[in-house]
Every structure is written in structure tokens, then in C-alpha cells.
Amino acid sequence: MYKSLIDQHFDEQLSALGTLIAFPSVSQGAPEEGMPLGRHIHDALTYTLDLAREMGFSARSLDGYCGVIDYGEGEEMLMIMAHLDVVPAGTGWSCDPFTLTQKDGRLIGRGVMDDKGPAISSLFALRAIKEAGIPLRRRVRIFLGCDEERGWSCIARYKKTEPNPTLAFTPDGQYPVINSEKNIGHTTYHKKLSGSEVRISCGTAPNVIPGEAVAYLPFAPEPVTATHGMLLSGKDGELRAMGRAGHASTPEDAQNALLALLDALKEQPLNAEDLATASSLAALLAFDQHGEAFGLDISDASGRLTLSPNMLEWNETGVSITLDCRFPFSVSPEQLLAAEDEKFAQIGFARTHEHISKGHYIAPDCELVNTLLDIYTGATGKKAKPISIGGGTYARSFENAVAFGVEPEGETAQAHMPDESCPVESVRFDTHLIAEAIKRLAGK
Structure with a gap:
């Protein structure tokens, strides 16, 4: 009834x-x-x-x-x-x-x-x-x-x-x-800069893969070829990447525009500090979805680890990037944080925030x-x-x-x-x- x-x-x-x-x-x-x-x-x-x-x-x-x-x-x-x-x-x-x-x-x-x-x-x-x-x-x-x-x-x-x-x-x-x-881990890493000319405010939440990312530059961007099926455009001091937004738990269903933007930034005539920062972030994060560069591509019965950078703030004094990681039961929070800390420290970033939700x-x-x-x-x-x-x-x-x-x-x-x-x-x-x-x- x-x-x-x-x-x-x-x-x-x-x-x-x-x-x-x-x-x-x-x-x-x-x-x-x-x-x-x-x-x-x-x-x-x-x-x-x-x-x-x-x-x-x-x-x-x-x-x-x-x-x-x-x-x-x-x-x-x-x-x-x-x-x-x-x-x-x-x-x-x-x-x-x-x-x-x-x-x-x-x-x-x-x-x-x-x-x-x-x-x-x-x-x-x-x-x-x-x-x-x-x-x-x-x-x-x-x-x-x-x-x-x-x-x-x-x-x-x-x-x-x-x-x-x-x-x-x-x-x-x-x-x-x-x-x-x-398990779910949200971590933020920060690098201090002095006089950066790049301005970025990308991402809406740690668990949302951004479908759009924009960098504001003090010059007209150089032409860059789009990668991984995403779109790039640049005019009047604005470099824009368009991908497809999605849930951080399924990065394979999205196209992370933040990664495309970093990849394009390293091809721009930035000052030395900005160029080094963009290049090192792009090299570390690449377009990986499973923490490969961190040595974290681990699977068990609960599934395979996923990792996505979903928020980026870049201004005159520094850069902050926030990552979402869904990690299997065989990976401890300490193991995750140690792996991320080590790789980010190598490019001048230090962890400023972490939140772990137990599986x-x-x-x-x-x-x-x-x-x-x-x-x-x-x-x-x-x-x-x-x-x-x-x-x-x-x-x-x-x-x-x-x-x-x-x-x-x-x-x-x-x-x-x-x-x-x-x-x-x-x-x-x-x-x-x-x-x-x-x-x-x-x-x-």
C-alpha cells in the first residue's frame, strides 16, 4: 500500500x-x-x-x-x-x-x-x-x-x-x-614568495575537482597547446584552463583544470621565482591521479589511493595548494603525511593544515x-x-x-x-x- x-x-x-x-x-x-x-x-x-x-x-x-x-x-x-x-x-x-x-x-x-x-x-x-x-x-x-x-x-x-x-x-x-x-585526507601546503606577479584563486572546496582555473598575469600570455583533452585560452593578461569538474573521490571522471593551468604557466615568461614555483608544482603533480610522484600508488581490498590538487591560492606573498587524498586502510595517516611533506619540502613548501577522516x-x-x-x-x-x-x-x-x-x-x-x-x-x-x-x- x-x-x-x-x-x-x-x-x-x-x-x-x-x-x-x-x-x-x-x-x-x-x-x-x-x-x-x-x-x-x-x-x-x-x-x-x-x-x-x-x-x-x-x-x-x-x-x-x-x-x-x-x-x-x-x-x-x-x-x-x-x-x-x-x-x-x-x-x-x-x-x-x-x-x-x-x-x-x-x-x-x-x-x-x-x-x-x-x-x-x-x-x-x-x-x-x-x-x-x-x-x-x-x-x-x-x-x-x-x-x-x-x-x-x-x-x-x-x-x-x-x-x-x-x-x-x-x-x-x-x-x-x-x-x-x-580514509580521507585534506592537506594544505604553502610557499612564501616575495613580489610574485601571478594571481590565482582556484577551486571551490577541497573535495571538488575544479573544472576551470584562471591565472592573472602582468602580460599577454604566450600561446600554449592544450593537453589531456582540456582547453586553454589567453588574452589581456588572463590565462584560462577549462576542464570538467567532478567529485574528488572519482578523479577519473573529471578533468582537473588546475593541473592544466600549472602546466601552461611553466611555459610563460614569468620572473625567476614564479617560474620555478610553477615548474616545480607542475612536475610534482603532473597529471597523476594516484599519488605516483609521492610513492603512494597503493591498493588493497578497500580500493586504490587517489590524490588530486583541488584548490590553489597564489598572490604577491605566497602560494597555497590544497590536496584531497582518498587512501586505503593499508596506508596510515602518518605514512600519507610523511610522503607528502617530503616531496613538497623539496620544492620549498611546508604543510600548514591537515584534516584526516578515518575510514x-x-x-x-x-x-x-x-x-x-x-x-x-x-x-x-x-x-x-x-x-x-x-x-x-x-x-x-x-x-x-x-x-x-x-x-x-x-x-x-x-x-x-x-x-x-x-x-x-x-x-x-x-x-x-x-x-x-x-x-x-x-x-x-
């Missing part, structure tokens, strides 16, 4: 998603009183909690860092974890990123996949379970994070006062089920994984096994948690991309699967 209720309310669900997409809730906006993560994130959270209350659920904000929506009673709890913050839109869109657009059977907008679409699907799935009168043995909570893309202050705030779930899943990954996530693993034969795999197989007819990814989801915040959808098997990642999109019918499919997961994991 719950499936027919989802179908009955599907137009309303898409309308709600459109309203939520319209909030440009980019991670860590300028804080205001009572809005620690910025007004747009506050407005997105307020809208979603109000919508839940209209459906008859208990809903509250935890100091503006996150929200919780509750249904049912009992000591044991199933928690569904989604987030309302998004990465910056960036360039390369064919439509307004904050207007939900339907085209050729697809929904386009920042957050339709990551993670506003799944958040709305979770809410409408829970509504269908409630309206169908399905009895529960575990209470159900939807967690709405507001700082997933940057600092995870939402998780820190939740853990201050709220109980850990008995079971949890997040629809912020891939199908069929993700039971293993690699996550849950046994593939547990109740949670087996139940979700069975749901997926029942819906698709595919015999599936759990997978390991380089991405980091909320699942790593709790012991008995996994990622379940919503990126289809075998599709190119849409998260963090221009024209982020998904098929309209995938939203319905995801909502059905989330509802079935609630029924199987929390129902009597």
Missing part, C-alpha cells in the same frame, strides 16, 4: 524538491545570529522541518547545525541520514543551478543527487509508511545535516546531545550498498547489509554485493551504518558536477526503496 501512496504524492514530492533546490544552501555560508552556517542553509533547514511538521512528524533544529525528524517510539532507532548543504554551483551549467529543471526525462539542479533529492525522498517515504499504518518495532529518525560538504560540524553537534542509532543508512552514495569507505567498514554479512542487498535485488533482479568507495558519507560517523543509493550502478558520478541531474523516475525508485528499507528494518 505504501507504494501507491508514494505514487499518489509524487507530484507534490517533486514540487517540494523544487522549493528546496531553490535555496542556494552552499556549505558554510556567512554566519548570522542563530544561523551558524549562514542564512541560506538556515532557510533550507527551516523549510524541510516545517514540511515534516505539516506531515504530522515531530521535527526540531539542533542549534541550526542540523535537524531531526522523528516518528514512532521505542529504545531502538533506525536513522536515515541526509544533508541539505551543497557544494558551490561553479561554472558550465546549461540552466540555473538553483532552479529545478525537467529536461528529456531528467531533473537538473544543484542537490538533486547530493543530497537534497534523497532528503526529500526519505521524508516522503516515511510519510507513506505513516499513512499506510505500518506498525514499527523501532522508531525512525531522519537526520538532516547542514555541513556535510565541509566540516561536519552537524555531526559533532548531533553527538553532543543525541543518541546513536541502532541501525543507520544514508542515501548519499551508490547502489547497491556501500559497506566500506576509504569506515561494516561486515558484509550483517543484518543491515543483507537486508538492504535483498531489497535492492528484489527491486532490480540483480544479484549484488556490497562495495567500497573513496567517497566519505555520514555512515562513517556511526558504528552500524552504511550508504544505500542513490547513484545507480555503472553511471558516471553526477555529484558536484555542472548540470547535476538524475532521471525523474529514479526519484520515485529511490523513494520506494527507502520506504521498503524502513518497513524491513524498523517494521514489526
Whole structure:
């Protein structure tokens, strides 16, 4: 019966998603009183909690860092974890990123996949379970994070006062089920300069591979041949590289414009210090995706290490570069930092910041994984096994948690991309699967 209720309310669900997409809730906006993560994130959270209350659920904000929506009673709890913050839109869109657009059977907008679409699907799935009168043995909570893309202050705030779930899943990954996530390291290295003539401000977030990079120079750039399928242009003191943005966990699906820009800079008539800096960075980073120059091209059962430089700030007094590394369980944080420190020190850079997020693993034969795999197989007819990814989801915040959808098997990642999109019918499919997961994991 719950499936027919989802179908009955599907137009309303898409309308709600459109309203939520319209909030440009980019991670860590300028804080205001009572809005620690910025007004747009506050407005997105307020809208979603109000919508839940209209459906008859208990809903509250935890100091503006996150929200919780509750249904049912009992000591044991199933928690569904989604987030309302998004990465910056960036360039390369064919439509307004904050207007939900339907085209050729697809929904386009920042957050339709990551993670506003799944958040709305979770809410409408829970509504269908409630309206169908399905009895529960575990209470159900939807967690709405507001700082997933940057600092995870939402998780820190939740853990201050709220109980850990008995079971949890997040629809912020891939199908069929993700039971293993690699470690994540973000590091920044800095080199002091004196009187640099180069100006660069590239990148939107450590975990977003830049699709565009621009250097401002005190002269008209020399012609340079594009490499690795990217485009280069130069005029009036501006050197521009165009690639394809993407998620740092899958660098093979992107074209890193920052690397193309460094490669082009070393061919320009820069002053000696700038030329040495550009040349040494280009030589060290090359167009590698697996940390080859650092001696870090390592694989194990959790996957192969990936490394991408995604942010670059270059001004008169210095250069700072930020890297994203997804490293397997067999590589320790100390090993990663030592390898990076050594190579960057050789070209005059020192580490100024590091943040390590420990990986996550849950046994593939547990109740949670087996139940979700069975749901997926029942819906698709595919015999599936759990997978390991380089991405980091909320699942790593709790012991008995996994990622379940919503990126289809075998599709190119849409998260963090221009024209982020998904098929309209995938939203319905995801909502059905989330509802079935609630029924199987929390129902009597």
C-alpha cells in the first residue's frame, strides 16, 4: 500500500524538491545570529522541518547545525541520514543551478543527487509508511545535516546531545550498498614568495575537482597547446584552463583544470621565482591521479589511493595548494603525511593544515547489509554485493551504518558536477526503496 501512496504524492514530492533546490544552501555560508552556517542553509533547514511538521512528524533544529525528524517510539532507532548543504554551483551549467529543471526525462539542479533529492525522498517515504499504518518495532529518525560538504560540524553537534542509532543508512552514495569507505585526507601546503606577479584563486572546496582555473598575469600570455583533452585560452593578461569538474573521490571522471593551468604557466615568461614555483608544482603533480610522484600508488581490498590538487591560492606573498587524498586502510595517516611533506619540502613548501577522516567498514554479512542487498535485488533482479568507495558519507560517523543509493550502478558520478541531474523516475525508485528499507528494518 505504501507504494501507491508514494505514487499518489509524487507530484507534490517533486514540487517540494523544487522549493528546496531553490535555496542556494552552499556549505558554510556567512554566519548570522542563530544561523551558524549562514542564512541560506538556515532557510533550507527551516523549510524541510516545517514540511515534516505539516506531515504530522515531530521535527526540531539542533542549534541550526542540523535537524531531526522523528516518528514512532521505542529504545531502538533506525536513522536515515541526509544533508541539505551543497557544494558551490561553479561554472558550465546549461540552466540555473538553483532552479529545478525537467529536461528529456531528467531533473537538473544543484542537490538533486547530493543530497537534497534523497532528503526529500526519505521524508516522503516515511510519510507513506505513516499513512499506510505500518506498525514499527523501532522508531525512525531522519537526520538532516547542514555541513556535510565541509566540516561536519552537524555531526559533532548531533553527538553532543543525541543518541546513536541502532541501525543507520544514508542515501548519499551508490547502489547497491556501500559497506566500506576509504580514509580521507585534506592537506594544505604553502610557499612564501616575495613580489610574485601571478594571481590565482582556484577551486571551490577541497573535495571538488575544479573544472576551470584562471591565472592573472602582468602580460599577454604566450600561446600554449592544450593537453589531456582540456582547453586553454589567453588574452589581456588572463590565462584560462577549462576542464570538467567532478567529485574528488572519482578523479577519473573529471578533468582537473588546475593541473592544466600549472602546466601552461611553466611555459610563460614569468620572473625567476614564479617560474620555478610553477615548474616545480607542475612536475610534482603532473597529471597523476594516484599519488605516483609521492610513492603512494597503493591498493588493497578497500580500493586504490587517489590524490588530486583541488584548490590553489597564489598572490604577491605566497602560494597555497590544497590536496584531497582518498587512501586505503593499508596506508596510515602518518605514512600519507610523511610522503607528502617530503616531496613538497623539496620544492620549498611546508604543510600548514591537515584534516584526516578515518575510514569506515561494516561486515558484509550483517543484518543491515543483507537486508538492504535483498531489497535492492528484489527491486532490480540483480544479484549484488556490497562495495567500497573513496567517497566519505555520514555512515562513517556511526558504528552500524552504511550508504544505500542513490547513484545507480555503472553511471558516471553526477555529484558536484555542472548540470547535476538524475532521471525523474529514479526519484520515485529511490523513494520506494527507502520506504521498503524502513518497513524491513524498523517494521514489526
